[in-house]
Amino acid sequence: MNTLGHVFFANLLLVFGAPSILSPTTLIVTSIASVITDLDHIAHLRTAIKTHRFKSETRTRWHELPGLLLAMIISTIIMLFSAPLGRSLLIGFVSHYFLDLLTRPTRPFYPFSERVVFLGLAPRNLKKLTAYDTVLTVIMGVILIASLHGQGIINS
């Protein structure tokens, strides 16, 4: 999923699943946590510009289950000091891995195994995938903005 899609989905989970901790701070924390995992793509940016996509080989161990394990441990430790902060971090991290596994070919057990897993719920053709991502992102964005507006977090 694209960066904006990750941010929207994570914040939707926060808005509808954890309304008690909803605040501008937790929204920002969730947004950052939902995209920070993608930082490992930077090293492969030049290739991605040429091929118009990030392949599963560009994902480091921190972008797969070992990374999620570490992210969950860090979030749980932070939760001991600040429950809203830890929980919003956790929502951001988990939602990223969820969307990636659902819509992209991944290597979940890398570096223990290099086998690629693809669930087939998103097209592999680049044009179709871009359209699929765009439609989902717009839908999620509209729902998120409407719900934040409804809760008074953003004003018109």
Add this chain to the structure above:
Amino acid sequence: MVKVSSTVRMILKPVLTRFPILRQVDANMISGLSLAFTPIAYLLLSERAIIASIITIFLVLLLDALDGIVARAKGQTSSEDGWMVDVSVDRISEAIISLALSRVFILLTILNMGLALLSCHYEKHAIIPLRQATLLILIAYYLLQSQPTFFILDQILFHW
């Protein structure tokens, strides 16, 4: 288990013959559907809609069981690929469900993820059936609402 899967295979074969479009449904796609339903379980649990979340988690587990059966019925028998899809979907699914639950469940999810990685490294399968356990605890939570033990279950599920 063997009897159950052979019975389901017996039911599935004529269905697959009658509706050839179903042959295009990949076992991985069923795992994907199972994963796609998990955020619904998370949202329902957050709302404390216990019956609805029990039904959703049951559906998630049912789809999860169905993928292996469909793979065998269609002759897709690469066990390592299947194991990888299954385990990765299960772990992410548990992580999503644990977002609505107490820290006890988050810690168990972390433990299970560690066990899954070790299972892959050492090629020995050792994983806690956490979603099945959550389903049983939720059923007990629903049934024991008027009992004194309800308070303990409430603490374990949502507060600790």
